[in-house]
Amino acid sequence: MKFIKSALVAGFAAGILVAALQAVTTTPLILEAERYEGGMASAGEILVAHFAKNQSDAFVHLAHGTEAHGAKETWAPEDGLERTLSTSIATIGTTFGFALVLLAAMVLSNATITARTGLIWGAAAFAATGLAPALGLSPELPGAAAAVLEDRQIWWIGTALATAVGLFLALRVSTPLAIVAGLVLIAIPHVIGAPHPDDYISDVPSELSGHFAAASLVVHAVTWAATGCIAGFVWERSGTPEAAAAA
Numbered sequence: 001m002k003f004i005k006s007a008l009v010a011g012f013a014a015g016i017l018v019a020a021l022q023a024v025t026t027t028p029l030i031l032e033a034e035r036y037e038g039g040m041a042s043a044g045e046i047l048v049a050h051f052a053k054n055q056s057d058a059f060v061h062l063a064h065g066t067e068a069h070g071a072k073e074t075w076a077p078e079d080g081l082e083r084t085l086s087t088s089i090a091t092i093g094t095t096f097g098f099a100l101v102l103l104a105a106m107v108l109s110n111a112t113i114t115a116r117t118g119l120i121w122g123a124a125a126f127a128a129t130g131l132a133p134a135l136g137l138s139p140e141l142p143g144a145a146a147a148v149l150e151d152r153q154i155w156w157i158g159t160a161l162a163t164a165v166g167l168f169l170a171l172r173v174s175t176p177l178a179i180v181a182g183l184v185l186i187a188i189p190h191v192i193g194a195p196h197p198d199d200y201i202s203d204v205p206s207e208l209s210g211h212f213a214a215a216s217l218v219v220h221a222v223t224w225a226a227t228g229c230i231a232g233f234v235w236e237r238s239g240t241p242e243a244a245a246a247a
Contacts, residue, residue, distance in 0.1 A: 002238045007103055010231035011096025018095060018223045019088040026219055027087070029212045033141035036204045095223060098125070099231045102224075106232075109172060118232025122224040124171070128164040130220040132186065136194025139216035143203035147195035159189035 102121050106113050111121070133156050140146055162185045170182030202209065 002235065003103055003107070005238060006231045006234040007096055007099040009234045010099040010227050012092055013230050014099070014223065014226040015088070015092030015095040017226055018219060019091040021219055021222060022087070022091065023084070025215045026212060029208060029215065030141065033143055033204045033208060033212070036143055036208075095227050098224060098227045101125070102228050103231055103235070109168075113232050113235045115229050115233035115236060118228035118230070118235075119225055120228075121232075122226075122228025123221075124167050125164075125228070126221045126224040128167060129160045130217055130224070132163040132189070133159045134213070134217060135190060138213040141204050141209055141212050144209055145197045145200045145202045147197050151195035155189065155192075155194050159194075162186060162189050 102118065102125060103113070106117065106121055111117055136159065137152055137156060146152065166182035166185035168182070169178040169185070173182075
């Protein structure tokens with residue numbers, strides 16, 4: 001119960017915060033990029049997938065543009081309140097999932113769960129799922145040049161897992177051998193190299209792409225930090241039945 005309560009509160013609170021942040025940072029950039037994309041996907045479709053896309057393509061590395069071209073038309077929310085609610089609900093669901101992952105990792109690692117440790121674990125999660133993959137595959141706008149989707153997905157998943165395990169070995173196990181092994185694991189995906197297109201031809205201006213990449217990483221960092229901090233705070237405040245009775 002304590003586990004679910006902490007994840008639910010963190011998911012909802014952090015999700016609302018991140019949804020508001022997206023509305024004034026990455027969402028306008030996605031809508032602007034859609035103009036250059038030539039209408040291969042509707043603005044509504046882009047915004048529904050927007051959260052997973054702008055979180056450094058976390059977990060699914062959603063693709064736009066060429067993948068949507070010729071595909072069967074699917075439902076998309078209308079502009080305005082419907083679209084805002086759809087994006088916000090998707091964001092809250094994602095932050096709830098992030099909270100579950102963080103709390104599970106901390107419990108299994110026998111870590112002391114507080115707002116501070118939640119923030120630290122959230123920072124590590126951002127490094128694994130956002131910062132490290134972005135060194136090879138930066139967050140992309142619709143219409144940007146990109147390699148084959150499956151290749152990018154495989155590299156992203158491998159990089160996130162290798163970085164997560166490497167950080168755990170270096171920072172949690174922290175023996176000399178574990179630190180060396182962790183650093184090697186973190187470096188391996190970048191030695192192999194991320195998949196890139198043969199030609200860097202994009203429909204969107206480079207200035208817009210650069211702004212989006214920077215804004216996406218900031219939103220991604222805030223997402224993990226807020227989720228971890230709030231989840232740790234709620235967990236710490238919940239206490240145990242014995243502690244509550246003593247109080």
